[in-house]
Amino acid sequence: MKLHLRVWRQQSRQSEGSFVTYEADGLTPNMSFLEMLDVVNDRLTKEGQEPIAFEHDCREGICGSCAMAINGEPHGPNAGATTCQVYLRSFRDGQTLTVEPWRAKAFPVIKDLVADRSAFDRIIQSGGFVSVGTGQAPDANAIPIGKGIAEKAFDAAHCIGCGACVAACRNSSAMLFVAAKVSHLGLLPQGQTERKQRVQKMVAAMDAEGFGNCSNQYACEAVCPKEISVEMIARMNRDYAGAVVDQI
Amino acid sequence: MKLDARIPAGPLAEKWTRFKANVRLVSPANKRKYEVIVVGTGLAGASAAASLAELGYQVKSFCFQDSPRRAHSIAAQGGINAAKNYQNDGDSVRRLFQDTIKGGDFRSREANVHRLAEVSVNIIDQCVAQGVPFAREYGGMLANRSFGGAQVSRTFYARGATGQQLLLGAYQALSRQIGLGKVTMMPRHEMLDLVVEEGQAKGIVTRHLVTGELKTHAADAVLLCTGGYGNAYYLSTYARGSNVTATWRAHRRGALFSNPCFTQIHPTCIPVTGEYQSKLTLMSESLRNDGRCWVPKAKGEQRAAVQIPEGERDYFLERMYPSYGNLAPRDIASRAAKRVCDEGRGVGPTGLGVYLDFSEAIGRLGEATVRERYANLFAMYHEITGESAYESPMRIFPAVHYTMGGLWVDYHLMSNIPGLFVLGEANFSDHGANRLGASALMQGLADGYFVLPYTIGDYLSQQKPRGEKTDGPAFQEAMGATQARTKKLLGVNGRKPVSEFHRKLGKTLWDTCGMSRTKKGLEEGLAILGGLREEFWKDVKVPGSGADLNQSLEKAGRVADFLELGELMCRDALEREESCGCHFREEHQTSDGECARKDAEHSYVSAWEFKGEGKSEVRHTEPLSFEELALATRSYK
């Protein structure tokens, strides 16, 4: 199997980038997309060129490191999968693939396909937690939590922070990411005390990072590898209004 | 060298309570004068950093990933054990302690394991309070599932992503402290050396992975929470970035490395499909509840699985272990699979695989029930292999997935270098020669939330805060050594990419120091690795510069350390002339092919001392004494 690659190469945050074409040959359909990049990189290394920088770690879809758009689609063609879970059988022999880093002002490119997603960490630092110190917890079964609530909270908490939502959004909005955390903690009894101030602080932090605004097109939901529902955004919008009313 | 584990006196069940009652403390006003470096942000690192900052210490936290949330604890699937006895099925701290010691084949410390069992209950409380969405019953109470090596249901879980949820809990606690300014977080920093000043750990050298800047950081104590070294095998269920560099660099600075040959190999992983393969994916052990493992009776069978008649199939686990059958423990099942493959009866294109067949279960329960139980796993299998396990059996093969060995620590989790603490998978302490399922998460969080915050005070209360100055000779020397090494890696300018060395290292370790080991094989392995290490420094190609993001350079440094570690793993395996848990020496087996432990000679923890470049490491031992539990032989027949 053979693929033509057009890969975004950019030396550093400051420098201009451009597409470079590579031929990837001798592939098999059972190879993962990232393994194909490994093969290309080994060849580039042998030729004395710098390999393509890209982020990856667990290669099983949970760490959220891998982040690239394949033919304009964050994480590639398959629903519910991260880039590392894309296998070459998803492509046609001889197909041309254009590979780009996440595109968003809040995620500046560091090198090649590596973008800086630290804005997400700063949003969590602004309030994406329950303020409970080690050792302060009551017995785990002291507060019953309905199975449905726990499941829904899990659905939200399953976010891997990969940033595909931002990458897919025409406006680079981080609403799905922020809403997932707001909903996860807002659904559980443990998160109630800080619920109002959490949404207020996290939205303020999100705005300050330069993400765009949601225009309700739901590309985020479509590309989310954990298929997190935009219901979470609705919930956040409601919580936010609640926080405003609370101020009054 | 005399290894003092500093285990408190008194009856086992009271040791930890007594320790806490008598431990020296640092007053609240003084805590802020102490700096603590925490390397790694997995369960152990994030929980420790958050807890120490809550106490008032100044914490600097480092991780090589772009965010602390990406540490590999995130990938743990199954669950976390705790002796809550919420199921009223007879669980207790004592029973969890017993199961863990036995599961580890009596090669761990009683006092540490008992403490682990004690604090396990606090972990669940803490995580629930943080908002970890554990599975619940309809009544709103926490649900439990059963796991291998236990006769009670004590495993708490959050679907198939327990590690993720626990890590996010710890990450959020850490994030809160970062937001409050109490933790300085330094992501994309890799620790490349430990600074030992006047015999005490006082700092580290890091490389900023984006700018390439090398920098020294000083502190009053250094915590290594840097995970396991299973990636030495190249193919494993570890994340690609998981590495031994932090602990290995500390080892080269004098920290003893314990039980390096104790590697857990998990039986149910998706087999290798080709040379290019970069990663092995675990399929939950739960599949063995309904799946039957088999291989063809005949060697070199060419027919597709479904065409092989029943009479020509060998259900080897059921044959070898009739009472446990397909649910034999991990190390046993893995070895059995290896044995049938070695006989030439393995399946799949590489011959390294066995079938895990659900046709009997589908016939008995109906496809709908099987789908309901395992749909997500079948889907994952399909995603990776392109095959449907409803139509033909899955192919599975064992894969490296955890390392019980690690830096030697005492009861305080402090290594033999004062001020250097080691937590989680990076230390050797709690799992002996085999870890039970759902115990890794428990240990990481126990160390970080509930053990270290107590024990570190005992050390720091005896130290004067040293301040942030990094101009001492020890710092300069470490900095110089790191600069030289980086330069050396970039300067080899050979022909082969790092991955070629890594693959060869992995294959050698897998073949000689994997599921079963022999004296001859290990000696051969040592010879190959010695040559490979030499070749590496002559022929490795690291393109690019040290002054920016250079993933080849990162990999090269890590593989160079793995190469050295690989030799130590083989030596440790060679010198442990017995079989125990994961460590199966073919020379030491019972007549029916099981582990033959030699308690009289080998009931110890090995602890290797680095003696300098090109010199043989020296092995010390810490004898293990079992006061509470009688040494017994495991049997699963």
Place this chain on the structure above:
Amino acid sequence: MTLERLGFETLFSYRSGGILTVEALESILFLAPSLQTDDFLMNKEILRMIQSSIGRKWIVAVTGVLMIGFVVVHMTGNLQMFAGTPDKINGYAHLLKSYPLVLWSFRLGLLATAALHIWGTISLARENRIAKPVGYAVAGRKSRLQVTLTSVTMVISGIILLGFIIFHLLHFTAQVVDRSYASMETVVGGVTMPDVYRMVVTGFSKPWISLFYVVAMALLFSHLRHGAASVWQTFGLRDRNSAQFIEMGSWILATVLFLGFSSIPVAVLLGVLKL
């Protein structure tokens, strides 16, 4: 919070003939933080929250709903063209004009609503453009990225609709497009009143005007197809179960409005409505 602080006092002042100053408008828009009150800081926080991304989305959604309400009422009123007698719609128009205070407060309210809607969307859209300085070299498949024509053209359809509304006001309200409108009068039940029916039929007899109106209504359709569905999400009322009904509802609403409004110029051109 008192009514005073909500800006009702200011509102009242120009209801009774006060002049709409920028200040007065702002005080309504931002719930008038009064600098004298001791909880000034709290109000500042509210102001900040309202101006946040989600706050502005709420403003856009609330004003959008208000305008949807208006167009529904407007269309219902217009459909009186089909009553069979011109007196019906003429009487209706006359009725509205006989309460100038109500009419003008309504008009000003509508103006403020539209102003807020435009301010909100333009400021959000500007930020969106800045947030995505570089797009992808290859556009992903529309099916994968949920791209719909109506959703990606909201700003365009909105701007053209604004132009249309201005034209529409000049046409029928200010009557500057066709000066002869001012002299069109009729007598219903002994009362002399403007002959709205005649104005409409005269206006729409010109095919280019009719065409323009129909095109504008198509854009209204497009704008509301996405907009009417979006408000549910912004109000936090959309979930997995309700999503399909919301989408269907927005299709129905947008279609009904399009057909309702367009029916008049089409009917005029077809000769169904004639003088």
